[in-house]
Amino acid sequence: MRLTELFAELRREKRPAFIPYLMAGDPTADATVAMLVMLRTVGADIVEVGIPYGDPLADGPTIAAAGQRALAHGGGVAQTLDIIAKASPASPPIVVFSYFNPLLQYGFERFAREAKRAGAVGVIVPDVILEEAHSLQSALAAEGLDMPLLVAPTTAKARAARICAQATGFVYVVSRLGVTGAGSTPDFTPLHDQISRLREVTTMPLAVGFGVSNVGHVKDVAAHADGIIVGSALIDAYAKSAPEDAVAAVQAFVTPLIAASRA
Amino acid sequence: MKPDARGYFGAFGGRYVPEVLVAALEELEAAVDLAFADAAFWAEYHRILGEFVGRPSPIYATTRYAHDVSAAPLVLKREDLNHTGAHKINNTVGQALLARRMGKKRLIAETGAGQHGVASAVVGAKFGFPVDVYMGALDVERQALNVYIMQLLGATVHPVTGGTQTLKDATNEAFRVWAAQVEETFYVIGSVVGAHPYPYMVREFQRVIGDEARAQCLERYGRLPSDVIACVGGGSNAMGIFAGFVDDPSVRLWGVEAGGDGLETPRTAAALGAGSVGVLHGSRSYLLQTAQGQVRDTHSISAGLDYPGVGPEHAYLKDSGRATYVPITDTQALEAFHEFARCEGIIPALESAHAIAFARNLAAERGPDDLILVNLSGRGDKDLAQIRAL
Ligand SMILES: Cc1ncc(COP(=O)(O)O)c(C=O)c1O
Numbered sequence: 001m002r003l004t005e006l007f008a009e010l011r012r013e014k015r016p017a018f019i020p021y022l023m024a025g026d027p028t029a030d031a032t033v034a035m036l037v038m039l040r041t042v043g044a045d046i047v048e049v050g051i052p053y054g055d056p057l058a059d060g061p062t063i064a065a066a067g068q069r070a071l072a073h074g075g076g077v078a079q080t081l082d083i084i085a086k087a088s089p090a091s092p093p094i095v096v097f098s099y100f101n102p103l104l105q106y107g108f109e110r111f112a113r114e115a116k117r118a119g120a121v122g123v124i125v126p127d128v129i130l131e132e133a134h135s136l137q138s139a140l141a142a143e144g145l146d147m148p149l150l151v152a153p154t155t156a157k158a159r160a161a162r163i164c165a166q167a168t169g170f171v172y173v174v175s176r177l178g179v180t181g182a183g184s185t186p187d188f189t190p191l192h193d194q195i196s197r198l199r200e201v202t203t204m205p206l207a208v209g210f211g212v213s214n215v216g217h218v219k220d221v222a223a224h225a226d227g228i229i230v231g232s233a234l235i236d237a238y239a240k241s242a243p244e245d246a247v248a249a250v251q252a253f254v255t256p257l258i259a260a261s262r263a
Numbered sequence: 264m265k266p267d268a269r270g271y272f273g274a275f276g277g278r279y280v281p282e283v284l285v286a287a288l289e290e291l292e293a294a295v296d297l298a299f300a301d302a303a304f305w306a307e308y309h310r311i312l313g314e315f316v317g318r319p320s321p322i323y324a325t326t327r328y329a330h331d332v333s334a335a336p337l338v339l340k341r342e343d344l345n346h347t348g349a350h351k352i353n354n355t356v357g358q359a360l361l362a363r364r365m366g367k368k369r370l371i372a373e374t375g376a377g378q379h380g381v382a383s384a385v386v387g388a389k390f391g392f393p394v395d396v397y398m399g400a401l402d403v404e405r406q407a408l409n410v411y412i413m414q415l416l417g418a419t420v421h422p423v424t425g426g427t428q429t430l431k432d433a434t435n436e437a438f439r440v441w442a443a444q445v446e447e448t449f450y451v452i453g454s455v456v457g458a459h460p461y462p463y464m465v466r467e468f469q470r471v472i473g474d475e476a477r478a479q480c481l482e483r484y485g486r487l488p489s490d491v492i493a494c495v496g497g498g499s500n501a502m503g504i505f506a507g508f509v510d511d512p513s514v515r516l517w518g519v520e521a522g523g524d525g526l527e528t529p530r531t532a533a534a535l536g537a538g539s540v541g542v543l544h545g546s547r548s549y550l551l552q553t554a555q556g557q558v559r560d561t562h563s564i565s566a567g568l569d570y571p572g573v574g575p576e577h578a579y580l581k582d583s584g585r586a587t588y589v590p591i592t593d594t595q596a597l598e599a600f601h602e603f604a605r606c607e608g609i610i611p612a613l614e615s616a617h618a619i620a621f622a623r624n625l626a627a628e629r630g631p632d633d634l635i636l637v638n639l640s641g642r643g644d645k646d647l648a649q650i651r652a653l
Contacts, residue, residue: 053556053557054426054557054558055426055431055432055435055543055544055558056435057280057281057435057438057439057544058281058439058442060439061425064425064426065425068425068426071557076555076556076557077555077556078555100279100542101541101542101543101552101556101558102555102556102557103556104541104542104556105541105552105554105555105556106555106556126281127279127280127281127542127545128279129278129279129280129282129285131269131277131278132277132278132279149282150281150282151282152281152282152283152285152286153283154282154283154284154285154286154287154445154446155282155283155285155286156286159285163282174281174282174283177283177442177443177444177445177446178283178439178442178443178444179281179439179442179443
């Protein structure tokens, strides 16, 4: 199913998409596959799967460390595609999250072809802005893959309109200044204004990420957005447990969040 | 040359950053365009370079070094005589003036060896900005004296523990901190790297080296140099001196990269010589990376050259053939360091020793009608503890 159809269906159900983020290969490749399958059984709507990268400019310490761990045991583009291929028949729709350079080295056409074959539905690239998105986006489009683009609190309205017009699948709304991470207690009041302003320029689904980490945040964001992305807090939830307990730790963590997203 | 509207020198440059930084880069670009067109801005910049930095730096013909192999005059551009002992301060003065003009409240900077951190701390003190410097935890240990100097000057040094704990990770962290405090913070980048307009802006703040040197060569020798040589880490001292000569087709431009243990080994920092095209720290250029697109660990005896990337304009000059990039190994640089100190009475920075080593090789192929100009980008005081311990 294309992401736009999925969001249309959720709109009819009057609930936002719950979108957890996993780092491919952390704590192990098998655990990531198992997490992806489990996430469908507990009701996640879409999953973002991160390709580990050693220089993640948009990420805070939690995701950066998860990436380092995955790299230390063979993580990267190839392993991520492998994980997706194994999990996708039984997982929620998968959107790949990757920095630009690994995709550039892999080759855009080759990556698009193989990601499609593995069962992914889209690709998010946090260090590609509107002006640099074209060549990757057209390679992805040729395979029917979506490329959501990001808007930030600093993005001016006219620019946001152009980003929303070029994004496919959904628009990733960065909730705050800075990088990913569950650390501080976010104030989502400016986010609500940001979403209202975006609604004036687009009908695209708006999924919110960066800093969403507990039931309260999820309820707050669910009242306004079409999607809720939870990354660092989910990784924090299993990072301290043994690899064999990681799937259960993630399940225990996301279950109340999913319930909150549907309340 | 000015990069195109999207910040490209040919196929290199651009903006590969999180969206949150775009507004700040656009704001900076607009401020750069206005300031660069304002004679009063440049007048103040040059006044400070004169009174505070000690410019113009002289050119100086070597009296003994390489004279055993060549009759070609070998002329040094003495950036080592600047306040703080290197070219880095030309750039931090310019960026601090811009930060003040833009009403920014504080400065952040990345640093490897600490030279750019010190140059940033100096302008922070002078202009009254709080300064936060991000430095890999390994470098904090290796460069304890520069950490102390930065603190003495009132800056706060933040050790960065992620990744390889060196300059590349310090730069990542500075970008992240900038993203979190982007409205009031000015990010002072230390070389001709980063997203547009940084590579262009930093080059314009370093071109004073080349502009002065060109006029000085014409005045002293009545001719242009045959060859211009500079070491290349990120590439700012090289772009600065190249800028004065890039439109003179008779002048050959040589960039000297850190070969480390040699280009055929993994222990090198020669992005142009041993790397491939990719994206790092906001721009498309050459970098040392794995087949999977992960940035590789680098090595050089010289901390200031120990960086996996290189400024995009150098990538352009390499591919267009206008400049040639050559490696010098740790061993060759160290040998030149000692030889040069004993022959000239000048202790060069280890970075600059790479340029000096190549100059000797090139001089052997040149004659009395040629004129070799070498950018002596800094002095070696900062390296003495390291060299003494070898
Ligand atoms: C004396 C000196 N030369 C050269 C460099 C390398 O930087 P760049 O290539 O930007 O000139 C450094 C960096 O710390 C330095 O301190």
